[in-house]
Amino acid sequence: MAEKKRIILHVDMDHFFTAIEEREHPEYRGKPVIVGADPKEGKGRGVVSTCNYEARKYGVRSGMPISKAWKLCQHAIYLPVNYELYTRVSERIMAILRKYADKFESWGIDEAFLDVTSKVKDYAEAEALARQIKREIIEKEGLTCSIGIGPNKLIAKIASDYQKPDGLTVVREEEAEKFLAPLPVRKLLWVGRKTEQKLRAMGIKTIGDLARRDPTVLTETFGVMGTQLYLMAHGIDKSEVEEQRQIKSISRDITFEEDTSDFNLVLNTLERLAEEVHKDLTGQQLYFKTVTLRVRYENFETHTHSKTLPFITNRLQDLKKTAKELIQDYLKPERKIRLVGVRVSNFVSAEKQKPLVITS
DNA sequence: TCTGGGGTCCTAGGACCC
DNA sequence: TCTGGGGTCCTAGGACCC
Numbered sequence: 001m002a003e004k005k006r007i008i009l010h011v012d013m014d015h016f017f018t019a020i021e022e023r024e025h026p027e028y029r030g031k032p033v034i035v036g037a038d039p040k041e042g043k044g045r046g047v048v049s050t051c052n053y054e055a056r057k058y059g060v061r062s063g064m065p066i067s068k069a070w071k072l073c074q075h076a077i078y079l080p081v082n083y084e085l086y087t088r089v090s091e092r093i094m095a096i097l098r099k100y101a102d103k104f105e106s107w108g109i110d111e112a113f114l115d116v117t118s119k120v121k122d123y124a125e126a127e128a129l130a131r132q133i134k135r136e137i138i139e140k141e142g143l144t145c146s147i148g149i150g151p152n153k154l155i156a157k158i159a160s161d162y163q164k165p166d167g168l169t170v171v172r173e174e175e176a177e178k179f180l181a182p183l184p185v186r187k188l189l190w191v192g193r194k195t196e197q198k199l200r201a202m203g204i205k206t207i208g209d210l211a212r213r214d215p216t217v218l219t220e221t222f223g224v225m226g227t228q229l230y231l232m233a234h235g236i237d238k239s240e241v242e243e244q245r246q247i248k249s250i251s252r253d254i255t256f257e258e259d260t261s262d263f264n265l266v267l268n269t270l271e272r273l274a275e276e277v278h279k280d281l282t283g284q285q286l287y288f289k290t291v292t293l294r295v296r297y298e299n300f301e302t303h304t305h306s307k308t309l310p311f312i313t314n315r316l317q318d319l320k321k322t323a324k325e326l327i328q329d330y331l332k333p334e335r336k337i338r339l340v341g342v343r344v345s346n347f348v349s350a351e352k353q354k355p356l357v358i359t360s
Numbered sequence: 361t362c363t364g365g366g367g368t369c370c371t372a373g374g375a376c377c378c
Numbered sequence: 379t380c381t382g383g384g385g386t387c388c389t390a391g392g393a394c395c396c
Contacts (some may be wrong), residue, residue, distance in 0.1 A: 108396035
């Protein structure tokens with residue numbers, strides 16, 4: 001017997017951070033709200049994390065430098081990012097979503113994929129299920145979301161973005177190519193600014209343009225990504241909704257308030273970051289082999305330098321010592337530093353490697 | 361446009377081993 | 379002595395996601 005066709009939902013919370021802030025502070029409603037870096041009267045560093053729809057009317061967008069947001073909308077309510085709060089809300093919402101799915105995959109703090117294949121018999125039932133999910137999130141959390149329904153993750157994701165906020169878009173398998181064709185290539189997963197530019201140079205603007213291209217040419221130009229692009233343009237995506245993804249790395253980095261050539265400050269900051277990474281690491285009961293240091297100079301030139309140890313460890317002293325060794329080459333009096341960061345990776349199961357483990 | 365922070369995946373070159 | 383091929387690991391950089 002043939003496999004039952006999958007039905008996948010993608011749930012995307014509407015302007016999540018600002019929606020939570022508005023819920024906590026009803027007096028903000030109807031006003032432009034921007035969550036992100038401190039604008040400091042237009043001199044602030046960093047970017048907009050999320051903005052509500054009132055702020056978007058002024059041209060403010062997430063990812064935009066906060067100094068530009070300030071120019072566009074000085075009278076907005078500017079708030080710092082309260083991750084602890086958003087994480088708590090996110091965990092409750094994910095718990096709601098999880099129970100509706102055969103397979104569940106969270107995607108960042110405010111999105112999730114649900115494979116509901118065995119829960120519904122057709123798209124009409126899937127739509128009813130989506131309405132029920134939206135109702136429950138409104139009732140329990142007072143927040144709206146947009147949901148896309150499709151035969152795979154790609155279509156579901158693009159569909160959830162199609163009508164916002166509080167949207168619900170259903171795209172059946174037989175409608176998929178027609179639905180995608182007029183959309184700009186940028187809507188596809190993994191097509192960012194650079195790939196969009198490269199495609200545009202080839203005369204490809206819409207997903208339909210892409211679908212008509214010779215797949216071998218795409219593969220020659222983009223490698224593995226080219227094959228993927230061709231399949232996506234035809235609405236094909238075989239990737240599964242994956243329950244638990246394994247952690248591959250843990251990192252912390254920080255941009256200084258001002259670019260600095262104070263190497264004591266840089267080293268002390270690096271120690272602090274190493275301690276935070278270590279705290280996470282022990283919380284997850286992981287052992288690492290590789291340490292990567294990241295430095296960004298004032299001109300935004302960014303370098304990484306990494307070292308793989310000949311043993312696996314979870315010791316803070318190994319992390320600190322290696323990070324400090326790795327940064328030495330980058331401490332140059334004439335080059336001011338904008339950012340430092342440290343990452344651990346190459347995790348090895350402690351069980352398997354017992355004879356080599358060094359513990360504190 | 362003067363560009364955060366936490367992640368994943370891919371590529372390409374070189375070292376090293378058989 | 380001037381030279382293969384396959385496999386794996388490491389390193390640095392870059393694109394992309396939220």
